[in-house]
Amino acid sequence: MIEVPQGFLAMPRWWREGAEWLAGLPGAVQRQCEEWGLTVAGEVAYGSNAIVVPVGEALVLRMTPPGPEVGEQVRALRWWDGRGMVMLYDADLDAGAMLLERLSTPLTTRPVAEAVAVLGQLMRRLAVPAPDDVPSTADIVADRSVAFEREWEDLGRPFDRGILQAALEVAPALSETTSELAVNADLHSDQVLAGTREDWLTVDPVLYRGDIEFDLARVLWTRIDDMTEIVPHFDTAVTEAALDRDRARDWVVFRTVDYWLWGLRHGLTEDPVRCARLVAAF
Structure with missing residues (x-):
């Protein structure tokens, strides 16, 4: 049986849930290996929600708690x-198990x-026609923008x-789009690993449709501590992904304010500071 890493056991997700799943995880990995004819071939790696077990020479077994998110991710990967x-x-799906190709070094x-250049290229590479029944970036803006002022007030007007007004001013335009392209709504350096078929490949996707500029803010705020200046990196992503610069800027403002409010509601301390710096740059 595998040994579940202590770092994974300490992830914030498990502070309030998942104790039973964690306790049964070594046995679940063993059963899945037996079912698929796999042999563990290396040390267990992990993220915030899943472990990844090398099996054979070129594959990994990914295990995460079963639930709707697993089905959504499987659909995205197949798409x-x-x-x-x-x-x-x-x-x-019932076991929360996926058999994936093995990748190596993270983009971080x-x-x-x-x-940032690689992430911009991937934004464009992933922009294939999307299924018409996945969440729309336009609908997400319409749904979220109506809550901004109330949340801002409830949080004691934190900025x-x-x-706030800048985000609300761009919301009407962002809540309309003619784009039907696929969007990975969880794109950042931690979710991109070096591959062999392609130099860099994305993992753990969230499939949306609409404006591919949607997650540009995340591309920036997840690496903002490494940036002396922000706008030149924004320009790199815009160029590599062939984006409309003005619309990309509006998406960065809206999504950063949205995440800023979310982070404050959930007690984050470092990311709201990053959001403040990112918004200030624009």
Whole structure:
């Protein structure tokens, strides 16, 4: 049986849930290996919600708690079918198991300028026609923007009203789009690993449709501590992804304010500071 890493056991997700799943995880990995004819071939790696177990020479077994998110991710992986994305070979939704191609070094190991360029290229590479029944970026803006002022007030007006107003002013335009392209709504350096079929491949996707500028803010705020200046990196992403610069800027403002409010509601302390710096740059 595998040994579950202590770092994974200490992840915030498990502070309030998942004790039973964690206790049964070594046995679940063993059963899945037996079912799929796999042999553990290396040390267990992990993220915030899943462990990844090397099996054989070129595959990994990913295990996460079963639930709707697993089915959504499997659908996303099958939709992109290896285009800029890790390849899915098999899945067991009831077990929360996926059999994936093995990747290596994360993009976080590369300098920020290189990483942002790669992420911009991936934004465009993933922009294939999307299914019409996945969440729309336009609908998300419409739903979230109506809550901004109330949340801002409830949190004690934590930042200048002008910042809030800037996000509300761009919301009407962002809540309309003619784009039907696929959008990965969880794109950042931690979710991109070096591959062999392609230099860099995305993992753990969230499939939306609409404006591919949607997650540009995340591309920036997740590496903002490595940036002396922000706008040049924004320009790199815009160029590499062939984005409309003004619309990309509006998306950065809206999504950063949205995440800022979310982070404050959930007690985050470091990311709201990053959001403040990102908004100030624009």
